[in-house]
Amino acid sequence: MGVVVENLDLFWSGFLRTLLMSVAAGVIALLLGTVLAGFRVSPVPPLRALGTGYVNVVRNTPLTAVFVLVVFGLPQVDLTFQNYVLAAIVALSVYTSAFVCEVVRSGINSVAAGQAEAARALGLTFRQSLGTVVLPQAFRTVVPPLGNVWIALVKNTSIAGGGFAVADIAFYGPSIIRDNPGSALWVFAGVAFFYMVITVPSAIAISRIERRTAIVR
Amino acid sequence: MRITRYAAALAAAGVVLAGCSSEAGDQAEDAAGNTVDVQEDVEFEAGTTMAELAEAGTITVGTKFDQPGFGLVGPDGEPEGFDVEMAKIVAAELGIAPEDIEWVETVSANREPFLQNGQVDMVVATYTINDARKEIIDFAGPYYEAGQDIMVAAGNPLGVTGPESFPDIRTCSVNGSTPAQYVQTNYPDAQLTLFGEYSQCAEALRNGQVDAVTTDNVILTGLVAQSDGDFELVGNAFTEEPYGIGIPKGDDEFRAFINDTLEEAYESGTWADAWDATAGAITDTEAPEPPAVDRY
Structure with a gap:
């Protein structure tokens, strides 16, 4: 336990970077995923195919492979991220948005068809009816699965620190263990603790939001 | 430069082919013959680690699986490299044939816990000897000095x-x-x-x-x-990284035994043969002068 306290400054700076990656990738993935879900239910076949193709390719790719492609693959087409935090945010956003898309799409499908039909009858366009009538109801039903995606995302950021040059919480583990041989279990316990500092309050917040937004049927 | 490298690769392929052409039963013997003969009748003082391992007829060795020339697992699933040969030399002296060695992958972070928990009997994994590590485990060797x-x-x-x-x-x-x-x-x-x-x-x-x-x-x-x-x-080494064989803390008899075995291997030339067959073959370098064993 002493080894965690002694290295609190490292854990803290890693914690801030983990939080930055999680929030940035979370916001981007939520926006991108929602747009993709819109594509998947849109009346335009090419857009539907694009959404479906994206989900099927990205959701079935291991996150580490996505990282390798972004960090080492894009530079080969002259697109180099000078900042590895930025590269990590891109990889995490690309990956997570596929999951967000499916969650939001399931929410859209849970909204009674009559709602969309009524919106159309009032003369709203597809985009208007989706944005003002369907999505607000859809999001209320998908709070728990979106929370799952968020918590998975927070923990997925550790791939960036574990192997892709981002100094996050997971990153400092190996060097602290190197400097304190025999302390591996405590160091990993410390790593787990700092992730839980993000995930446990998130879980509590999610269940609050869930209660507040629940639709009484 | 490139020609010699191809020549080395061809020579290595030749060794492999020679191994294939022999009888299946002889194959493992041939591989062991590259480095050292397995001792037949071994006897150790009762109660020592050596006696236990010789009695069991098997030894669990932690090594790297991703280090070309030192410990690399190929398509056949068997690790090969200079570290692997060092472990085979020690095992042979215990009367354990190479095929009876159980290989466990160790990475930098789990080498000490594996030794402390007894999950491996020894670790040969480009393992730099240093004082912090010596506080919780012991090192035989060094058997190689990198920089x-x-x-x-x-x-x-x-x-x-x-x-x-x-x-x-x-x-x-x-x-x-x-x-x-x-x-x-x-x-x-x-x-x-x-x-x-x-x-x-x-x-x-x-x-x-x-x-x-x-x-x-x-x-x-x-x-x-x-x-x-x-x-x-760049070719300008600026640190000394003595590679040792990690063993559980306090087993002085086992440590002395491994040190003796290494010194024998230095003298008999099996150490240099091991280098030529592994790290020396891919880097195209002569076997260096073996480092002096440190009996602390």
Whole structure:
């Protein structure tokens, strides 16, 4: 336990970077995923195919492979991220948005068809009816699965620190263990603790939001 | 240079083919014959680790599975390399044939816990002897002395000369490794990128995302040999990294036994043969002078 306290400054700076990656990738993935879900239910076949193709390719790719492609693959087409935090945010956003898309799409499908039909009858366009009538109801039903995606995302950021040059919480583990041989279990316990500092309050917040937004049927 | 490398590869292929052509039963014997003969009638004082292992007829060895020339698992699932040969030499002296060795992958972070928990009997894994580690485990050897060096793109475009260049270049190493620690401690203003594996550093160097890769010279020579002439070694080793065989703390008899075995291997030439068959073959280098065993 002493080894965690002694290295609190490292854990803290890693914690801030983990939080930055999680929030940035979370916001981007939520926006991108929602747009993709819109594509998947849109009346335009090419857009539907694009959404479906994206989900099927990205959701079935291991996150580490996505990282390798972004960090080492894009530079080969002259697109180099000078900042590895930025590269990590891109990889995490690309990956997570596929999951967000499916969650939001399931929410859209849970909204009674009559709602969309009524919106159309009032003369709203597809985009208007989706944005003002369907999505607000859809999001209320998908709070728990979106929370799952968020918590998975927070923990997925550790791939960036574990192997892709981002100094996050997971990153400092190996060097602290190197400097304190025999302390591996405590160091990993410390790593787990700092992730839980993000995930446990998130879980509590999610269940609050869930209660507040629940639709009484 | 390239011709000799092909020649070495051909020679290595020849060895493999020779192994294939012999009877299946002889094959393992041949492989062991490359380095050392397995002792037939071994006897050790009752109660010692050696007696227990000889009695069991098997030994569990931790080694790296991803280190060309030292410990690398090929398509056949069997690790090969200089560390692997060292373990075979020790096992042979215990009367244990190479096929009776159980290999366990160890990475830098789990070597001490594996020894402390008794999950492995010994660790031969490019394992640098240092005082912090000696507090919780013991080391036999050293059986090899590496040194930290720098790898750059072919032609050395930035004129890297040695560690004094670190502040001016973007350097890559592996997170949690001792070479990374050396740079962080001695050149705090160096621009250091830390990936999870050396192969990733090599990829970053190829892409121009970093200017140099630093770690032990034996690891770098393996990467240079695989790079098709894209990389070169600066060749100015600036640290001493004595590689030892890790064993559980306090087993002085086992440690003395391994040290004796290593010294015998130095004298009989099996140590040099092991080098020529593994790390020496891929880096195209002669076996160096073996380091003196440290009986602390």
